[in-house]
Each structure stands twice: as structure tokens, then as C-alpha cells.
Amino acid sequence: MSREKxxxxxVAPTDEGRAAPEREGLLKRKVIEMGETTYKxxxxxxxxxxxxxxxxxxxxxxxxxxxIFSIKDGGLTFxxxxxxxxxxxxxxxxxxxxxxxxxxxDSDQIFNRVIAEPLGCIxxxxxxxxxxxxxxxxxxxxxxxxxxxKFLSQVMGDxxxxxxRNGSRLVEEIPVxxxxxxxxxxxxxxxxxxxxKSNFMKxxxxxxxxxxxxxxxxxxxxxxxxxxxYLKGKSSSKSTIKGLTHLKRYREGLACYSTSKQNAxxxxxxxxxxxxxxxxxxxxxxxxxxxxxxxxxxxxISRVLDPQSWLEEIQLPEGMARMLQEGFKDxxxxxxxxxxxxxxxxxxxxxxxxxxxxxxxxxQKGKVVLVDIPRMSDRSELFLLxxxxxxxxxxxxxxxxxxxxxxxxxLITIEEAQRVLGAGSNTARFESIAREGRKFGVGLCAITQxxxxxxxxxxxxxxxxxxxxxxxxxxxxxxEESAKQDLSSMDTEIQTLEPGEAVISxxxxxFSVPVRIHRYEDYxxxxxxxxxxxxxxxxxxxxxxxx
Amino acid sequence: xxxxxxxxxxxxxxxxHVSLEGLDRxxxxxxxxxxxxxxxxPSEFEGEIFAVDGSNSTICGWSTARVNLIRAGYAVxxxxxxxxxxxxxxxxxxxxxxxxxxxxxxYLREFFGLSGVSFKESDLDRLSSYYRELxxxxxxNDALAGARPGDIILYDGSFEVFELLRGVIATIFSRAEKKGxxxxxxxKSSSLFWGEEISLPxxxxxxxxxxxxxxKAAWYLSLKDKKVDAGQGKWNGxxxxxxxxxxxxxxxxxxxxxxxxxxxxxxLGKLACYSCSAECLGYPHALFRAHRDIRITEEEGAAIRQxxxxxxxxxxxxHAEIRMLMGDFHDILEMRSGF
Numbered sequence: 001m002s003r004e005k006x007x008x009x010x011v012a013p014t015d016e017g018r019a020a021p022e023r024e025g026l027l028k029r030k031v032i033e034m035g036e037t038t039y040k041x042x043x044x045x046x047x048x049x050x051x052x053x054x055x056x057x058x059x060x061x062x063x064x065x066x067x068i069f070s071i072k073d074g075g076l077t078f079x080x081x082x083x084x085x086x087x088x089x090x091x092x093x094x095x096x097x098x099x100x101x102x103x104x105x106d107s108d109q110i111f112n113r114v115i116a117e118p119l120g121c122i123x124x125x126x127x128x129x130x131x132x133x134x135x136x137x138x139x140x141x142x143x144x145x146x147x148x149x150k151f152l153s154q155v156m157g158d159x160x161x162x163x164x165r166n167g168s169r170l171v172e173e174i175p176v177x178x179x180x181x182x183x184x185x186x187x188x189x190x191x192x193x194x195x196x197k198s199n200f201m202k203x204x205x206x207x208x209x210x211x212x213x214x215x216x217x218x219x220x221x222x223x224x225x226x227x228x229x230y231l232k233g234k235s236s237s238k239s240t241i242k243g244l245t246h247l248k249r250y251r252e253g254l255a256c257y258s259t260s261k262q263n264a265x266x267x268x269x270x271x272x273x274x275x276x277x278x279x280x281x282x283x284x285x286x287x288x289x290x291x292x293x294x295x296x297x298x299x300x301i302s303r304v305l306d307p308q309s310w311l312e313e314i315q316l317p318e319g320m321a322r323m324l325q326e327g328f329k330d331x332x333x334x335x336x337x338x339x340x341x342x343x344x345x346x347x348x349x350x351x352x353x354x355x356x357x358x359x360x361x362x363x364q365k366g367k368v369v370l371v372d373i374p375r376m377s378d379r380s381e382l383f384l385l386x387x388x389x390x391x392x393x394x395x396x397x398x399x400x401x402x403x404x405x406x407x408x409x410x411l412i413t414i415e416e417a418q419r420v421l422g423a424g425s426n427t428a429r430f431e432s433i434a435r436e437g438r439k440f441g442v443g444l445c446a447i448t449q450x451x452x453x454x455x456x457x458x459x460x461x462x463x464x465x466x467x468x469x470x471x472x473x474x475x476x477x478x479x480e481e482s483a484k485q486d487l488s489s490m491d492t493e494i495q496t497l498e499p500g501e502a503v504i505s506x507x508x509x510x511f512s513v514p515v516r517i518h519r520y521e522d523y524x525x526x527x528x529x530x531x532x533x534x535x536x537x538x539x540x541x542x543x544x545x546x547x
Numbered sequence: 548x549x550x551x552x553x554x555x556x557x558x559x560x561x562x563x564h565v566s567l568e569g570l571d572r573x574x575x576x577x578x579x580x581x582x583x584x585x586x587x588x589p590s591e592f593e594g595e596i597f598a599v600d601g602s603n604s605t606i607c608g609w610s611t612a613r614v615n616l617i618r619a620g621y622a623v624x625x626x627x628x629x630x631x632x633x634x635x636x637x638x639x640x641x642x643x644x645x646x647x648x649x650x651x652x653x654y655l656r657e658f659f660g661l662s663g664v665s666f667k668e669s670d671l672d673r674l675s676s677y678y679r680e681l682x683x684x685x686x687x688n689d690a691l692a693g694a695r696p697g698d699i700i701l702y703d704g705s706f707e708v709f710e711l712l713r714g715v716i717a718t719i720f721s722r723a724e725k726k727g728x729x730x731x732x733x734x735k736s737s738s739l740f741w742g743e744e745i746s747l748p749x750x751x752x753x754x755x756x757x758x759x760x761x762x763k764a765a766w767y768l769s770l771k772d773k774k775v776d777a778g779q780g781k782w783n784g785x786x787x788x789x790x791x792x793x794x795x796x797x798x799x800x801x802x803x804x805x806x807x808x809x810x811x812x813x814x815l816g817k818l819a820c821y822s823c824s825a826e827c828l829g830y831p832h833a834l835f836r837a838h839r840d841i842r843i844t845e846e847e848g849a850a851i852r853q854x855x856x857x858x859x860x861x862x863x864x865x866h867a868e869i870r871m872l873m874g875d876f877h878d879i880l881e882m883r884s885g886f
Contacts, residue, residue, distance in 0.1 A: 026657055027689065030620075030634040032840070090839070091826070100794060105627045105824040105832045109839075 067167030080116035180218035191468030212253030217366030228374030275354035409441035417446030418453035469497035598833035619682035696727030754798030791822035795829020
């Protein structure tokens with residue numbers, strides 16, 4: 001074709017040489033109609049999706065932080081969680097503050113821009129994977145429904161704690177359950193007062209009792225309860241809060257010990273006793289602030305006195321004399337003796353007999369062991385916890401060497417954990433469990449309102465985080481900087497959590513999961529009714545919260 | 548230019564051109580009378596308003612031809628509710644003056660039953676503008692096909708058009724009249740002027756005069772028999788100056804075919820009712836939307852330019868050739884980074 005002819009053809013493709021063009025041939029109409037401008041991916045990258053929604057949605061249609069949306073694009077279904085929602089429009093500049101009047105015509109030009117974090121994508125084989133690509137521009141976005149969450153059921157563990165939450169909506173078909181196997185990798189439960197820590201722990205313990213009673217438990221759970229609320233709950237004129245003993249159907253999964261004579265008179269509750277010879281000077285050490293000479297004297301006790309009977313010996317003139325012979329001043333020794341006597345006086349459970357062997361045995365059987373210590377002082381509680389956990393760790397270490405494979409792992413719960421896991425705290429015992437407990441099958445469950453006070457390095461050892469609403473920015477930053485999974489993008493969601501809601505980051509579940517924790521009393525009713533052989537997490541339709 | 552006295556002088560000259568000092572001189576020299584400003588009574592109506600607009604963006608050019616991206620279409624409203632936007636043309640145009648008939652003839656024949664146009668040498672500079680206008684008329688024609696009697700079609704511009712396309716306008720007028728559709732052209736800017744010594748802006752001054760004479764009303768003024776050259780008699784219609792909304796200080800030139808003369812008060816009343824949006828107070832809202840939906844943004848033009856460069860490279864053109872074709876020497880002078 002000559003250059004001239006080619007030019008002609010390209011300039012005017014409807015030129016002569018063809019029949020007069022059809023009207024459709026010349027007029028290529030494209031019609032844009034209402035309803036095509038929102039719920040579409042408009043940007044932005046593999047790590048952040050933006051899509052638009054109408055700015056004036058009805059209340060029941062509103063989009064919320066934490067809500068999960070799905071984007072079907074070819075053979076992939078992308079899932080993305082809402083991180084933030086911003087006002088936006090197709091107009092530039094400060095149009096919204098300089099407009100005259102309020103008579104808006106084009107509501108479709110004003111919208112909200114939703115910023116979402118990709119969670120991953122589900123392929124045609126229903127496999128969930130982290131996404132290395134992004135959805136096609138203008139790919140349609142819809143609220144994720146049960147169907148898109150089904151893959152989560154396959155990655156859930158055996159300790160049910162609540163239901164998946166999509167924004168404020170429950171997805172009752174998808175129970176959220178932690179993995180027993182992850183428990184020796186330590187767990188942290190973080191929430192300010194009133195957000196539901198105790199409720200969570202009771203639900204968690206109930207699920208563990210259930211597993212134990214069914215012979216499916218993989219670890220024993222130790223709970224030391226200084227508030228006296230886990231054993232029998234609390235009753236007031238307004239409400240009745242149930243305790244773990246109310247779970248009758250799986251009661252055999254629970255072993256209870258109490259320092260209260262009244263509680264210990266209940267069948268199935270043993271009076272707690274710690275033998276004097278199970279107490280070491282280092283247990284006393286964490287009770288007080290000590291001067292350097294006093295600390296030296298404490299450290300020397302194990303060398304100077306008989307480790308089995310030092311507690312008795314040091315209170316006798318012979319023991320005192322031996323310490324003085326070591327060069328310690330009598331005033332220093334007197335302080336030690338006075339403080340030891342104080343503690344022995346305040347803690348009548350210190351006797352000749354001991355419950356520790358039983359506690360250990362129950363834990364190794366995979367039971368929930370509740371140590372009820374109502375009205376015990378903060379210091380005494382720490383002392384008791386120190387004695388018990390040292391004993392447990394030592395025994396687990398021994399058995400690790402002996403290679404006993406029948407014993408179950410163990411998870412030790414510490415309330416107000418910032419007291420013992422804080423930077424600069426003098427409780428190396430708990431730190432050592434956090435650092436090396438996993439090797440011996442001992443995990444820590446640290447419960448605190450102030451994660452900012454917990455040592456960052458220790459926090460980084462926690463592989464399961466249950467975050468239930470933290471108003472303090474420093475607390476959130478501490479978690480974000482230390483957590484194994486990236487929680488930084490969930491800052492807004494964590495701030496806006498309601499009581500009973502949580503975000504859970506754990507091993508084996510591919511992303512941080514938003515959860516509504518079961519209300520313990522409701523969960524109890526459900527467990528009490530269920531068939532013992534029924535697999536709990538396949539059930540659906542249970543309403544966890546009653547009016 | 549740092550001479551302050553020179554700036555003061557220019558500011559004075561501008562004031563002379565723009566300010567309207569009293570109405571007497573304006574009324575006397577334009578032939579406009581106070582009573583010519585007629586109030587518009589806004590009234591709702593059930594019909595649809597079609598707003599036609601077009602856009603034109605130069606993608607590249609060289610001394611003898613140019614490639615433009617041209618888009619035309621219309622937005623449709625029922626009352627204050629947008630119904631749809633229809634794009635009737637969205638394509639590249641290689642504007643070579645020697646290929647004029649190939650560009651225009653098919654459309655003229657197909658949509659308006661007209662024979663080819665014959666351009667003069669002086670017309671060729673504005674070839675792409677004329678082509679865009681032609682596509683806007685095709686859009687009007689398409690809007691007419693979808694309109695019902697009583698509906699209103701607005702055109703962004705004026706009916707005082709390029710001489711060779713007047714036949715198209717005549718055809719459109721005839722079709723609109725036959726269908727009972729009101730057809731108006733609303734111009735955002737106008738070169739109408741008045742004054743014997745210096746050229747004073749007629750539309751702006753009429754807007755100021757109207758605001759003084761009818762401060763709390765929308766109004767319109769017919770230019771029939773006024774001493775202002777609005778191309779009267781060239782396109783079988785009448786020109787008006789209209790303030791659509793009492794809260795706005797803006798007035799616009801509005802052209803209407805002669806068959807609408809008796810209905811102008813009614814038609815403008817319907818339009819005034821839908822010219823008070825918060826988005827663009829005082830301007831028919833449908834035209835505002837048409838402008839936004841149909842415009843070719845700078846980013847869009849740049850994206851097309853990039854894609855075209857890719858195609859040229861695929862076709863074997865060298866970077867040097869492409870630079871010569873697409874580069875603007877001003878970019879070199881301004882030391883802007885190019886491709």
C-alpha cells in the first residue's frame with residue numbers, strides 16, 4: 001500500500017471504498033450510569049488497597065474499621081481488612097468549606113475512601129495465601145461473607161474462645177480457636193480494666209477443661225487467682241458471675257486448690273499447702289527491696305545453711321550464729337529473720353505438707369489447675385507464684401532430661417504480669433520461663449493492663465497475643481514493636497474495640513483475627529448442654545451474648 | 548518588570564475596562580433599558596435536561612499536522628438527579644489540513660444529510676476545534692434522539708458557529724423544533740462588548756447592571772435591537788444574557804433558536820430551578836456535570852501521550868525522532884526533564 005493510501009486509511013477509517021458507514025459504526029456510545037462509581041478498587045499497591053463507598057450509607061450498611069471485604073478478581077478472591085475510612089470526593093481543594101448553600105445535586109461525586117490492608121487471597125482450590133499481587137483496578141468489592149471465611153475453619157485450633165467478628169457483626173459459623181501447640185510459645189492477654197480479661201481467661205480455661213475431660217488436652221493450665229473470682233464466681237444484686245466450678249459437665253478437667261478454709265471445704269477443692277522445705281531464699285528475695293549486705297546474706301544462706309531446712313534453721317540461735325560467723329552483721333540477719341517470720345505468719349499455707357506434687361501431677365495430666373488465693377496481698381501472691389512456678393520449671397526440666405513423653409506441657413498464668421516481667425524487675429524466674437520455658441514445655445500466659453511496662457525482649461517471645469482494647473498509645477506501640485505479627489496497621493481497630501472484642505494474633509492462623517469472645521456464662525450453658533463427644537468448633541448458630 | 552508606576556497605570560486601564568461606573572452610560576450606549584431586565588420565576592418540571600459538552604487535548608504535533616484527543620457527549624438529569632452520562636465520541640484525531648474532507652464528511656453525511664465542507668486556508672489552524680464542535684453537534688443530535696417533548700438540551704458554547712457548520716446548526720434547530728425540545732447554548736465566556744472608545748465587557752457589565760436593577764431575582768435580557776453585535780441574523784436565533792440564580796453574581800450569554808422566543812420565560816424558569824446547586828451556584832448544574840464528566844484531564848492526556856510514544860517505538864521510530872515529534876522546544880528552554 002502506498003504511503004498516501006495508508007495515511008488516508010488511518011486518518012479516516014470510514015473513508016470511501018466502503019459502503020456508507022452504519023450509524024453504529026460512527027457513533028460509539030458509552031453510557032455511564034448511577035451505581036457504577038463505588039465499591040470498586042481504585043488504588044493503590046500490593047500492601048494497601050483503596051476503594052470507594054457511598055458517603056451516606058444507612059446505619060446497617062456502614063463500613064467499620066476492622067471489617068473484612070472480599071474482592072473477586074478472576075480466579076482469586078482477595079481479602080482485605082478496613083484500616084481507616086476517609087472523606088473524599090472528585091472535587092479538588094477546599095470545595096466543601098467554600099460551598100454556597102447545602103443543595104447538593106451530585107451525591108455520587110462525594111464518597112468515602114476506604115483504606116484496607118490485604119490479608120491474602122484464596123485461590124480456586126480454596127487455599128489461602130499471602131498475596132504478592134494486587135486486584136485489578138476497578139475490581140468489585142463486597143463485604144466478605146461466611147463463604148469467604150470458610151478457609152479459616154481449617155486453620156483454627158482446638159481451644160475455642162469466641163466467634164469471628166467482621167467489624168461489629170458476628171460470623172457465628174466461624175468459631176475462633178487457639179492452637180494448644182502454640183501455648184508453650186507463650187501467650188499475652190492485654191486489656192485495660194473492664195474490657196473482659198477475666199471473662200476471656202474463664203472461657204479459655206473452660207475450653208481447656210473440656211479438652212482435658214475428653215482426653216484431648218495437650219497442656220495443663222495453671223491459674224493463680226488472687227481475686228477469688230475464678231473458683232465460684234461472684235454474686236451481686238445486679239448479676240451473677242459464674243466460676244470454673246460451675247462447668248459441671250467438664251468438672252473433671254479442673255483441679256482446685258484454695259488458701260481459704262471455707263472454699264477448701266467444698267468437695268473437689270483441696271486446701272493449699274506449701275512445704276517449708278520447698279521455699280528457697282530466692283523466693284523470699286523477690287518479696288522486698290534489699291540492701292546490698294542483705295542481698296549478700298540471702299545469697300549466702302543456701303551455702304551456709306541446709307537448703308532443705310534453712311527456713312527453720314535461720315530462726316534458731318544456731319543458724320543465726322553460723323550466719324554471723326560468715327561475717328554478716330547481726331542487724332542484717334535480724335532484718336532477714338523478721339521479714340521471714342512476717343511472711344510465714346501471713347501465709348498459713350506454709351506447712352509441713354505440700355500440694356505442689358499434686359499440682360504438678362494435674363498439670364502434667366493436662367488439667368486446669370486453679371489456685372484460689374482470695375484476699376492475699378500482692379507481695380504474698382508473687383511469693384506463692386514464684387514458689388510454684390520455680391517448682392514446676394525445675395520438675396519439667398528434670399523430666400525433660402528423663403525423657404517422659406507422656407506428660408503434657410504446661411501454661412502458667414500470671415496476672416498483672418508487668419510486676420514480674422517489667423524491665424528491671426527482680427524476678428528473674430519468670431523471665432527465665434519466658435526465655436527458656438519453651439524448651440521444657442512450660443509456657444507463660446501473661447495478663448496485663450500495661451504492656452508498655454513489660455520488657456520488649458520478653459514481649460517478643462510471646463507468639464500468641466490477645467489484644468482487647470488498649471487506650472494508651474504507648475501500650476499499643478510496645479505491642480506493635482514487639483509482636484511477631486505486624487499489628488501496627490491495626491492501631492485504630494485496637495483503639496476502638498468494645499468490651500468482649502479482641503484481636504488475636506497467633507501461630508498457625510495466617511493473619512490477626514478479630515474476635516468476639518464468648519460471654520462465659522453463655523458459653524457455660526452451651527458446654528453444659530452439649531454432647532460430650534460432639535466436636536465443639538463445628539457447631540454454629542450459638543448466640544454468645546444474651547440481653 | 549518592577550516598575551511600580553507602570554503597574555499602577557495598567558491597573559487604572561483595567562479598572563476603566565472592567566468597572567461599571569453608574570448605569571446611565573451603559574444603558575445609553577447599549578440601548579438596554581431598565582425594563583428590559585425580566586425576572587425569571589423558577590419552576591420545577593418533570594422532564595429531563597441534557598447538557599452537551601466537548602473536550603480537546605493536544606497529544607503531539609509538528610509543523611504540518613497535529614494529533615488531538617477529542618471527546619464529546621452529554622449528561623442527563625431529571626430534576627436534581629443525575630441519570631447518566633453518554634460519551635458519543637472519544638478518539639484521537641490526526642488533524643492534517645489536507646485530509647479535511649475525510650475527517651468531516653462521513654459525519655456530516657450520516658447525521659445531518661449534508662454534503663462535504665470546503666475549508667479555506669485560514670480555517671486550517673483550527674481544524675481540531677472545528678472537529679470537536681462537529682462532534683458536539685453529533686452529541687446534540689444523539690441527545691435529541693433520546694429527548695422527549697418538553698425536555699431541554701443545553702449546549703456549552705454559542706450557536707454563533709463556524710460558517711461552514713451553520714448548516715448543521717440549522718438541521719439541529721429544525722429537528723428540535725419538530726420534536727418540541729428546547730435547545731439553548733450557554734456560554735461561560737463571551738467576547739460581546741460595548742462602548743465607543745474602548746471595548747467594555749458586555750456580559751459582565753450587564754450582570755452588574757441586572758444585579759442593581761433586579762437584585763433579588765434571577766433575570767434575563769434579550770439582545771434583540773440592542774447595540775451589541777452578537778451575530779444576530781446569522782444563525783436564526785436570539786441571544787440573551789441570563790442570571791440563573793439570584794444568589795449568584797454570574798450572568799451568561801444564552802443563545803436560543805427563534806422558535807423558542809415565545810417560551811423563553813418558561814424554559815429559563817425551569818432551568819433556574821436547577822441552577823442553584825451547592826457545587827456550582829448560578830450555573831445550570833447539568834452543564835457543570837457534563838464539563839466534569841467529559842473533560843480530558845492533564846493526566847489523561849499525559850497517559851495517552853506515553854502510550855502513543857510506546858507505539859511509535861514499537862513501529863521502529865527512534866527516540867530522536869520521537870523527541871522531535873513530541874518535544875516542545877519550550878521544554879528545552881525551560882530545562883524541564885523530558886523523556
